[in-house]
Amino acid sequence: MKRTLLVSVFTVISCALATGQTFRWNDVSIYYQGSAHYSRIFNPNFYETEELDVNHRNIRFGGGLGLMYSFSDRFSLSLGADYDRKGAKFREYRRGGYVRRDYTLDYVSVNLMGRYFIRDFNISVGGYYSRLVYEALDFYDDVRIGNEKLRNPGRYLDDDAGIIAEVGYLFDLDYRTKANVALFASYGMLEINRGRYQVNHFQDSYNQSTNFVAGLRVTIFIITQPY
Numbered sequence: 001m002k003r004t005l006l007v008s009v010f011t012v013i014s015c016a017l018a019t020g021q022t023f024r025w026n027d028v029s030i031y032y033q034g035s036a037h038y039s040r041i042f043n044p045n046f047y048e049t050e051e052l053d054v055n056h057r058n059i060r061f062g063g064g065l066g067l068m069y070s071f072s073d074r075f076s077l078s079l080g081a082d083y084d085r086k087g088a089k090f091r092e093y094r095r096g097g098y099v100r101r102d103y104t105l106d107y108v109s110v111n112l113m114g115r116y117f118i119r120d121f122n123i124s125v126g127g128y129y130s131r132l133v134y135e136a137l138d139f140y141d142d143v144r145i146g147n148e149k150l151r152n153p154g155r156y157l158d159d160d161a162g163i164i165a166e167v168g169y170l171f172d173l174d175y176r177t178k179a180n181v182a183l184f185a186s187y188g189m190l191e192i193n194r195g196r197y198q199v200n201h202f203q204d205s206y207n208q209s210t211n212f213v214a215g216l217r218v219t220i221f222i223i224t225q226p227y
Contacts, residue, residue: 037215
């Protein structure tokens, strides 16, 4: 009986010590993340009279996973893969009413980021490459045909690449897990419009259409080998 009691006390103390360990970055960590973000296409005009639809919210979502290698407690390098939903909402005034177009662009993205940690604050900067895997157009015509959904209408190009930046704050979940809550933004550097309207009819000049995203991202870091 006494021996059983001593074993039970020892077990409880051991568990308490284990759960009371402080978090330390290991060489390799895995992470998974999700985001809610505002999506916009700069210079989106496909038709000369088209404009962004500012009356309807354009919130999209994304998520993914990846690996992070820590060179020290302050500097890390991460490689991740994400499924990102982007797009924009447009409207065009025509014959007494608005024609509204909601474009959905789904990308599979690979990103490489350098991460710098100052205690629980962190700053990340890097780049991404994306491949378009799904495109849809929700077409709303208040005057003539009503609503219509077109899949893969072919307005946008398949490839996108750009820069991404993030500022976040880390929260300890336990001795091997941290949660990072961050504000992030990404800006595309490639032309994504398949067909561009001519801005200057006397010169060969066009607006370049690019993706822009800004929002909130939550990332869970898990070290692979706790100390």
